[in-house]
Amino acid sequence: MVFMISIEKVASKQDLKAFINFPSTLFVGDENWIDPLFVERVEHLSKKNPASDHVVWQAWLAKRGAEVVGRITAQIDSLHRELYGPNTGHFGMIDAIDDEEVFAALFKTAEEWLISQGAHQITGPFSLNINQESGLLVDGFDTPPSALMAHGKPWYGKHIENLGYSKAIDLIAYWMKRTDLHFEPGLTKLMDNVRKRVTIRPLNRKIFDQEMQILRNLFNLGWQDNWGFVPFTEHEFATMGQQLKYLVPDDMIYIAEIDGEPAAFIVGLPNINEAIDGLEGKLLPFGWAKVLWRLKVRGVRTARVPLMGVKKEYQFSRIGPIIALLLIEALREPFRRRNIDALEMSWILETNTGMRTILERIGAEPYKNYRLFEKKI
Template sequence: MSQDQIVVTPVSGKKGRARFVDLGRSFAERLPHSVPQLRSEQMELVDPGKNPFFGHARAQLFIAERGGTPVGRISAHIDELALAMPAEQGFGPGTGNFGYFDAEDEAVAHALLDAAEGWLRDQGMTRSLGPISMSIWEEPGLLVKGQDHSPMIMMGHHPEEYRGWIESHGYAKAKALLTYELDVTSEFPPLIQRIVKSGERNDRVNVRQVDKSRWDEEVAIVLAILNDAWSNNWGFVPFTPEEVAYAGKKLKPIIHEQINMIAEVDGKPVAFMLTFPDINAVLTRVKGKLFPFGWFHLLRWLRRPDQANMRVPLMGVMKELHNSRLASQLAFMMISQIRRNAVKDFNAERGEIGWILDDNQGMVAIADAIESKVNREYWIFEKKLG
């Protein structure tokens, strides 16, 4: 076998998944501004026995080698719930995905994409969409803008050259996802402050903090609003009950009541906004390792994040209120309370909102109104499989 020959091999089982995860970590270590993630969490995401995503999905992991040296990786996966969605919403019949894409060079990238596409074709797929690693709710998209600064919690980070390698293999942009950043130490513009104060005087409206003492009930409320609010959005795939329970367990340690809000109208929950302190700051200090002292630093930080920047990864308003003035007012009220509490209780200086679909006019208008600016852009690519 030639030393220059690229061999792409499917991997499975615990050892195969460990090689796959560790190879991705080695790529991340070389990338400026990358943040080392917890290996145990990365292992769990690709484990069919632990991640409930696999309750409605199937996947194949691949590793590329050149001369016996690992030089890249990719996943190919099919989400049955995504197949059942209308095609105009991004997924739909015949659409499979690739994800966890890392490559040493363009030749390796093309070999990996060939392998993923071949597996998808064998499974009856006619279209490849990615990178999505692996659920749309995990790390969707390839970073095409914003490599000059570190990502916040649960955001991917990729080299600039990956975009060209994917495009040169016949892929085109299907959708852009944006994140916006803002200085949370500054008050919002006067118009937004007036909108917030008007809402606070409305007896029908109540914006309250999430109550962790009844956590399961609150999670159910948030996920019910999310599944309704996002049901017509591009890329939407509903959460299953198993995923709701899994997400609730995973998110509870990073949820602080004063920066997570539920809005009620006439006593009915109709909107929510989740905010996570940027755990990547402490993961950088412990280099993504829990032992020997990572656990101590991580747990101490989680109890009381200090000088923590904040990310709003998800918000939603029930469809019955879409395109109404009340919907945007509720959003401004929630984010205004979160901003104040983040500064007061956690000494936050910077916030990030996203991702936001680039054609989501309502959310883009809200981001513009509070004078936030796009700081990162992710693309999801598509290709017809002949």
């Protein structure tokens, strides 16, 4: 018997469980797939997610008979609309089997909902906005994703393009082995000259809330002219701060100061995907103990820089890129102490040629490509 594709709104706890668990069934046999923690995904898709202050969303499941074969979200971000106009909307969390009918049904439903919300310009995928998981993996399927980055199937992009979506911009992830990090004599000379003006200091946990406010201001002011920028709210950054306080040692968050004023920052996040790998998304009965042991005792071997910002006034000066290099250099010693062997720098806009050139000059290589799509409806 051949079943038709049906699209069902996620409206109950059971629906939400099916929505969260679907990728784990889709990626069976993919050695690079890492099950997210179920409890974390539930919180992400709840009012506990601080983005819910400005993002409204709806999720759907695609079914063939009783079998789930796909999922998608559609969302409206009021902060995005304030910056880019009242007709914007987004899709996200797209996962589906290799079937054009499934993709067509999912996107048709998402687009109809977005139109009902006044949207006529769609971009995505975002989960749930640009400051959370962003982009569709289109290159780099042969390695596992780093913390808070997406995985995917090679057929996703093809089906999305067949539905009239085109590339908006690519987000590049760079990989760098700690032992490959090197600074050419010319760069070293520039860095030594800049050191005379710049102080690189670790986070001061005694004034943690004030430090988080510094980071938020640097990020929002430094990124405000970038593609798709949406500012972090105080609520979002405070919530993130509580996560960083638990997950990130003090000497893996650095602030650069010029004449005593904050000018840039960097955050090195231990790759929590290493710590949760093999738990199948479960913290009980013993998963939580394994996570703590892997993070705090055994340690992880990789890390990611999810946040970095340089004050706008320095970005297009000669000193700006050098400050970024000094911050990256500052992470080398704490990484060595913790036996962290490699680092992902992500994501970098493909148009950010200055930062990309610097990363490649010090030994980093682009290894994953995440695409954002757009469509007028």
